[in-house]
Amino acid sequence: MSDSVTHFDKAIDEAEKYLAAQKRRQTVSLAIRYTILTVVGLIMLYPLIWLVGASFKSNTEIFAGAGFMPVNPTTDGYVEGWQTSTPYTFGRFFWNTFLIIAPKTICTVISCTVVAYGFARFDFPGKKILFATVIGTLLLPNVVTRIPQYLLFRDLGWLDSYLPLWVPSAFAGDAFFVFMLLQFLRSIPRDMEEAARVDGATSFQALIYVVVPMLVPAMISVALFQFMWTMNDFLGPLIYVSSVDKFPVSLALKLSIDTAESFEWNRILAMSVLTLLPSLLVFFLSQKYFVEGISAGGVKG
Amino acid sequence: MAQLSIRNLEKVYGGSLKALHGINLDVKDGEFMVLVGPSGCAKSTTLRMIAGLETVSGGHITIGDKIVNNLAPGERGIAMVFQNYALYPHMKVRKNLSFGLKLAGEKKEEISRRVQEVAEVLEIEPLLDRLPKQLSGGQAQRVALGRALIKKPEVFLFDEPLSNLDAKLRASMRVRITDLHRRLKEQGQSSTVVYVTHDQVEAMTMGDRICVMKDGRIMQVDDPETLYAKPANAFVAGFIGMPEMNLVDATLTRGESGPVVTFGDQSIRFGAKLAGRLEAGVGGEVTFGVRPQHFRLAAAGEDALTAKVIKADFLGHEVDVHIMIGGQRFTVVLPVEDYRKAAVDGTIRIRPEEDRVFIFDRESGQNVSLA
Numbered sequence: 001m002s003d004s005v006t007h008f009d010k011a012i013d014e015a016e017k018y019l020a021a022q023k024r025r026q027t028v029s030l031a032i033r034y035t036i037l038t039v040v041g042l043i044m045l046y047p048l049i050w051l052v053g054a055s056f057k058s059n060t061e062i063f064a065g066a067g068f069m070p071v072n073p074t075t076d077g078y079v080e081g082w083q084t085s086t087p088y089t090f091g092r093f094f095w096n097t098f099l100i101i102a103p104k105t106i107c108t109v110i111s112c113t114v115v116a117y118g119f120a121r122f123d124f125p126g127k128k129i130l131f132a133t134v135i136g137t138l139l140l141p142n143v144v145t146r147i148p149q150y151l152l153f154r155d156l157g158w159l160d161s162y163l164p165l166w167v168p169s170a171f172a173g174d175a176f177f178v179f180m181l182l183q184f185l186r187s188i189p190r191d192m193e194e195a196a197r198v199d200g201a202t203s204f205q206a207l208i209y210v211v212v213p214m215l216v217p218a219m220i221s222v223a224l225f226q227f228m229w230t231m232n233d234f235l236g237p238l239i240y241v242s243s244v245d246k247f248p249v250s251l252a253l254k255l256s257i258d259t260a261e262s263f264e265w266n267r268i269l270a271m272s273v274l275t276l277l278p279s280l281l282v283f284f285l286s287q288k289y290f291v292e293g294i295s296a297g298g299v300k301g
Numbered sequence: 302m303a304q305l306s307i308r309n310l311e312k313v314y315g316g317s318l319k320a321l322h323g324i325n326l327d328v329k330d331g332e333f334m335v336l337v338g339p340s341g342c343a344k345s346t347t348l349r350m351i352a353g354l355e356t357v358s359g360g361h362i363t364i365g366d367k368i369v370n371n372l373a374p375g376e377r378g379i380a381m382v383f384q385n386y387a388l389y390p391h392m393k394v395r396k397n398l399s400f401g402l403k404l405a406g407e408k409k410e411e412i413s414r415r416v417q418e419v420a421e422v423l424e425i426e427p428l429l430d431r432l433p434k435q436l437s438g439g440q441a442q443r444v445a446l447g448r449a450l451i452k453k454p455e456v457f458l459f460d461e462p463l464s465n466l467d468a469k470l471r472a473s474m475r476v477r478i479t480d481l482h483r484r485l486k487e488q489g490q491s492s493t494v495v496y497v498t499h500d501q502v503e504a505m506t507m508g509d510r511i512c513v514m515k516d517g518r519i520m521q522v523d524d525p526e527t528l529y530a531k532p533a534n535a536f537v538a539g540f541i542g543m544p545e546m547n548l549v550d551a552t553l554t555r556g557e558s559g560p561v562v563t564f565g566d567q568s569i570r571f572g573a574k575l576a577g578r579l580e581a582g583v584g585g586e587v588t589f590g591v592r593p594q595h596f597r598l599a600a601a602g603e604d605a606l607t608a609k610v611i612k613a614d615f616l617g618h619e620v621d622v623h624i625m626i627g628g629q630r631f632t633v634v635l636p637v638e639d640y641r642k643a644a645v646d647g648t649i650r651i652r653p654e655e656d657r658v659f660i661f662d663r664e665s666g667q668n669v670s671l672a
Contacts, residue, residue, distance in 0.1 A: 189385070189387075191383050191385060191387035192387050192388075192389055192390070194352075194354050194374075194381075194383070194387065195381070195383060195387040195388075195389070195448070196389070196400070197353075197354065197373070197374045197375060198352060198353075198354075198374045198375065198379065198380060198381045198401075199375065199400050199401030199404060199448070199452070200373075200374075200375025200376075200401055200404045200405055201375065201404055202373070205404065209389075209400070210389055213389075213390075213391040214390060214391065
């Protein structure tokens with residue numbers, strides 16, 4: 001009897017030792033993995049970190065070394081950069097950017113939702129051809145349509161206004177978003193809409209009261225993408241906007257490179273940092289919906 | 302008054318695929334009509350056409366005294382309960398219930414009064430402030446039922462409402478729905494129901510009348526008892542009843558004392574009762590039908606079939622016996638004691654009850670023994 005008890009004790013002892021060793025191994029492997037990930041992550045993030053650091057350096061110090069910590073931190077870049085070489089401060093350019101982004105984003109969300117709903121839920125003559133056309137524009141390089149578009153907007157007398165930037169998005173001009181919402185809509189069963197129609201809703205009421213609330217994550221993704229892309233858009237404003245007082249930040253940054261004979265890099269970098277902030281802020285605020293929307297839509301961002 | 306009538310209703314998909322071949326059906330005011338059939342028989346399509354969720358390719362649908370072919374679902378005076386509940390996921394139960402009334406522009410007090418009323422009837426008061434994802438299947442289905450009830454429609458449409466529930470819940474929901482139907486009827490409210498299911502137990506227990514469908518055609522419309530006792534054709538005979546009716550190829554000849562049915566090397570004689578039921582001129586190759594419950598053990602010396610037992614499934618009080626007679630397979634249900642006594646050397650001698658056997662035309666499947 002006692003023999004078997006000691007035998008058990010021994011077995012338990014061995015098992016515990018084995019488990020302890022296994023745990024140790026796991027800890028070590030975890031430490032190695034995290035170290036590698038951290039190092040690689042830092043390498044990838046370094047340019048960004050450097051950018052932030054350099055925006056606090058003086059103009060001469062920027063080219064002195066690759067280190068990101070400023071020796072004599074100064075906010076000169078921010079103060080002077082904000083003033084710009086034009087009669088306007090950078091605040092004006094931020095405001096202009098907002099004036100472009102806000103209508104564009106709202107228009108995109110509304111128009112793309114309506115178009116995607118139409119394609120996803122209704123049968124109408126020519127649906128296949130129309131849908132193929134929409135997807136076709138997705139594959140078409142933007143550059144191809146630049147010149148005809150420019151001529152069109154010129155004849156409409158829309159040059160040097162924000163209309164050429166707004167109007168295409170008000171007519172679901174961004175096929176990518178239509179496609180993304182469509183994929184999301186396809187994953188939503190129709191039963192709820194049918195229930196709404198039995199409850200007496202028109203197609204439009206079903207869209208507003210039933211479909212849209214379910215579509216919110218995807219719509220937020222669309223809004224975010226449009227926000228970031230518009231924030232970063234350089235070519236669009238460059239082509240259509242010519243007065244400095246209407247410039248968005250993307251053009252304003254370029255402006256400071258153009259006018260100064262010796263570039264004030266610290267100002268440019270400081271303003272670049274500020275330009276990054278809105279996108280980052282919006283992204284982090286709505287990260288939850290954003291990821292949900294992309295993954296549920298089956299579209300990679 | 303809310304009778305529903307369907308005349309020559311057709312559904313054609315993509316110009317060529319005919320799903321529904323001009324059916325005619327009348328549902329009386331206050332009647333509980335069950336549409337039943339195997340999958341793909343177009344029973345759900347029929348229901349969705351009544352609801353207005355599918356277009357009508359031909360014929361017409363009348364609810365009350367108006368033709369509703371081109372009316373929007375909301376204008377037809379119908380309410381529908383869906384298989385997977387189809388509750389609005391972002392609305393609380395209360396809003397789910399009141400959505401239809403709100404769209405119809407009802408007053409606030411009236412809406413909350415009716416929500417309360419329906420919630421009491423269905424015992425969902427404690428759930429009113431929950432979201433659909435916080436409900437169990439049974440609760441969700443009760444809310445879906447409430448959403449239909451609150452509209453006081455002329456016709457209720459059910460599309461396999463219980464098939465997502467477990468067996469026990471299904472049984473209790475069955476009772477709840479029939480109770481509700483009876484109560485509405487007693488209160489003098491519109492209570493016409495069209496109920497789609499593929500489950501014949503649901504059909505038999507719930508329906509005032511049952512409409513059996515197959516491949517876009519109506520096979521028979523009758524009350525459950527008639528459907529069971531006098532199936533119009535081999536399909537209905539095989540579809541209704543558990544275990545399934547034995548339907549086997551046989552040869553029918555007219556003997557001196559009555560019809561003789563032959564399966565392979567065995568035959569059995571029947572008397573005047575069956576002879577009287579048979580339509581004139583019936584004979585030769587037929588389909589012979591008898592329910593497993595309608596066999597009895599033959600007395601010694603009686604004309605009987607000798608069956609070889611393949612397998613016996615004990616179910617407690619009775620035995621499902623799988624047997625071979627003349628190369629044809631049959632299922633027979635016998636009381637346990639009878640089976641124990643009778644099975645000798647793996648064979649039993651049995652005889653179908655003459656009153657309960659059917660002869661079907663081999664080609665058309667029509668029951669030719671109903672006369």
